[in-house]
Amino acid sequence: MLDVCLLGTGGMMPLPYRWLTALMLRYNGSNILIDCGEGTQITLKKQGWSFKSIDVICFTHYHGDHISGLPGMLLTMGNSDRTEPITMIGPKGLERVVTGLRVIAPELPFEIKFIELTETTQTFDMCGLQIEAYKVKHNVLCYGYSIVVSRLGLFDVNKAKSQDIPVKLWSHLQKGEVTVDGDITYTPDMVMGPARKGIKLAYCTDTRPTQLITDSVREADLFICEGMDGEDEDQPPAIENKHMTMKEAAQLAKEARVTELWLTHYSPAVTYPSEYLKNLVKVFPKTIMGTDRMTTTLKFED
Amino acid sequence: MLDVCLLGTGGMMPLPYRWLTALMLRYNGSNILIDCGEGTQITLKKQGWSFKSIDVICFTHYHGDHISGLPGMLLTMGNSDRTEPITMIGPKGLERVVTGLRVIAPELPFEIKFIELTETTQTFDMCGLQIEAYKVKHNVLCYGYSIVVSRLGLFDVNKAKSQDIPVKLWSHLQKGEVTVDGDITYTPDMVMGPARKGIKLAYCTDTRPTQLITDSVREADLFICEGMDGEDEDQPPAIENKHMTMKEAAQLAKEARVTELWLTHYSPAVTYPSEYLKNLVKVFPKTIMGTDRMTTTLKFED
Numbered sequence: 017m018l019d020v021c022l023l024g025t026g027g028m029m030p031l032p033y034r035w036l037t038a039l040m041l042r043y044n045g046s047n048i049l050i051d052c053g054e055g056t057q058i059t060l061k062k063q064g065w066s067f068k069s070i071d072v073i074c075f076t077h078y079h080g081d082h083i084s085g086l087p088g089m090l091l092t093m094g095n096s097d098r099t100e101p102i103t104m105i106g107p108k109g110l111e112r113v114v115t116g117l118r119v120i121a122p123e124l125p126f127e128i129k130f131i132e133l134t135e136t137t138q139t140f141d142m143c144g145l146q147i148e149a150y151k152v153k154h155n156v157l158c159y160g161y162s163i164v165v166s167r168l169g170l171f172d173v174n175k176a177k178s179q180d181i182p183v184k185l186w187s188h189l190q191k192g193e194v195t196v197d198g199d200i201t202y203t204p205d206m207v208m209g210p211a212r213k214g215i216k217l218a219y220c221t222d223t224r225p226t227q228l229i230t231d232s233v234r235e236a237d238l239f240i241c242e243g244m245d246g247e248d249e250d251q252p253p254a255i256e257n258k259h260m261t262m263k264e265a266a267q268l269a270k271e272a273r274v275t276e277l278w279l280t281h282y283s284p285a286v287t288y289p290s291e292y293l294k295n296l297v298k299v300f301p302k303t304i305m306g307t308d309r310m311t312t313t314l315k316f317e318d
Numbered sequence: 319m320l321d322v323c324l325l326g327t328g329g330m331m332p333l334p335y336r337w338l339t340a341l342m343l344r345y346n347g348s349n350i351l352i353d354c355g356e357g358t359q360i361t362l363k364k365q366g367w368s369f370k371s372i373d374v375i376c377f378t379h380y381h382g383d384h385i386s387g388l389p390g391m392l393l394t395m396g397n398s399d400r401t402e403p404i405t406m407i408g409p410k411g412l413e414r415v416v417t418g419l420r421v422i423a424p425e426l427p428f429e430i431k432f433i434e435l436t437e438t439t440q441t442f443d444m445c446g447l448q449i450e451a452y453k454v455k456h457n458v459l460c461y462g463y464s465i466v467v468s469r470l471g472l473f474d475v476n477k478a479k480s481q482d483i484p485v486k487l488w489s490h491l492q493k494g495e496v497t498v499d500g501d502i503t504y505t506p507d508m509v510m511g512p513a514r515k516g517i518k519l520a521y522c523t524d525t526r527p528t529q530l531i532t533d534s535v536r537e538a539d540l541f542i543c544e545g546m547d548g549e550d551e552d553q554p555p556a557i558e559n560k561h562m563t564m565k566e567a568a569q570l571a572k573e574a575r576v577t578e579l580w581l582t583h584y585s586p587a588v589t590y591p592s593e594y595l596k597n598l599v600k601v602f603p604k605t606i607m608g609t610d611r612m613t614t615t616l617k618f619e620d
Binding site: 029057059061079091095113119120 | 394
């Protein structure tokens with residue numbers, strides 16, 4: 017089960033009625049934050065989820081609205097007596113940017129580990145999940161992220177029997193342990209059926225639509241995507257500034273055959289995002305207008 | 319007339335129900351901000367005052383809760399097409415700290431002028447006001463600020479007549495202009511009575527009480543002071559961390575004979591500051607528990 021909270025839904029600047037876009041995930045005791053604009057620690061506190069125990073922070077890019085809340089967040093985490101190291105993932109320049117911001121948070125009681133993205137796509141196994149980063153197309157280097165929870169296949173008793181695998185080893189193999197008995201090495205795939213559908217969450221802001229995004233978010237259970245502007249005619253500023261319109265996000269969701277789309281990262285000029293929903297559901301019926309602290313739990317299929 | 323808005327009243331970290339302590343002043347078309355923690359731009363927007371036209375930002379010190387909102391504020395000011403230069407005043411290190419934070423706001427359409435405080439007390443004439451900085455006693459270099467609006471004396475017709483000052487020069491001298499007529503230089507003091515009481519606003523956070531603070535805030539019309547903790551017994555953490563308790567602030571207000579005291583910069587542990595008011599008014603009757611966006615206009619006496 018993956019808990020998902022869209023902490024904010026604004027782009028560019030925080031507003032009295034809309035926090036900046038950031039995403040918090042909880043899985044099996046681990047916590048992952050994607051982006052941290054000004055005020056993210058406040059909306060997180062409002063949500064009541066713990067900031068002390070954030071294990072990983074992923075950054076899409078270093079425009080202020082995606083990272084300006086970091087020094088305050090680190091100070092608050094430090095004040096909560098956190099001592100475990102934290103890992104940060106982001107485009108090239110991560111350590112330089114965070115070091116700059118830490119001019120006001122020079123002393124922290126925990127270590128920061130930096131992973132700078134260098135490839136077009138990169139995958140990391142962390143916290144029992146796969147974190148997949150993929151390059152998007154903004155006016156600065158920027159990445160989207162997919163979070164995948166894999167699911168093993170079912171134990172196949174016939175498969176185990178047909179290969180004469182000793183019964184005493186079954187439970188070890190079922191847990192994914194490679195096991196040696198006598199001279200023979202047994203591997204989990206010898207007793208397991210094919211991997212089952214897992215959980216996939218995709219997050220993408222600050223980009224024009226690209227084929228790589230479609231491929232990377234394909235068949236996500238939940239796709240959280242920017243809809244910077246609701247108007248599609250006359251090249252809105254969103255497009256000029258290398259963002260996506262809501263309609264483009266809906267088209268992307270359709271092409272990638274995701275289950276559900278949540279829109280976010282609204283322009284400050286968009287006061288009532290839901291005004292645009294009527295046209296969007298014609299493109300992709302399961303479009304939801306994200307709101308601050310919209311929350312869900314993604315579960316394995318039965 | 320000096321408009322005063324206490325934008326926030328929190329210390330250490332922003333909370334869902336309390337913005338960080340910052341002060342905004344408007345005088346005669348000019349705008350001065352003191353401190354800029356995370357979220358200051360949001361509470362300012364809520365107040366409806368302009369951030370585009372801030373002329374001066376004064377910093378007490380560089381702990382995160384007093385400056386973490388600066389990069390976001392600068393970006394938002396930049397997005398509003400501001401081009402006029404802005405002046406920043408703060409303790410030594412100002413340019414280094416702001417440069418560090420600007421790693422996420424490297425390009426701004428306006429210039430920043432830095433004034434780094436080097437003396438125990440320093441006064442600046444700006445925006446038609448005097449900005450007086452005075453060193454306080456925190457665990458890092460920190461300053462308080464007093465803002466003074468001077469008021470000329472009244473035109474003294476008998477004084478002018480007794481010195482045979484030509485009537486045609488009276489209006490110039492009354493406006494404060496030094497005027498030459500024939501071989502004689504006339505100065506405004508030749509026609510004006512003694513300066514009248516002006517307006518004084520004093521602001522002080524993050525310090526232990528000191529004699530210099532008492533002297534610097536003396537007879538202020540409004541004294542805005544931290545009251546980090548409401549408890550005075552058993553050395554509360556406020557004192558250990560070089561802050562003031564509410565009672566100490568009230569004592570300071572009494573000694574300095576200010577007209578009114580607003581408390582601010584409450585510890586996150588203080589959920590209901592007003593619970594402490596009963597004991598404080600015994601020390602200084604005109605104690606007011608500051609709340610976010612508490613606003614007043616200070617006027618000249620009639």
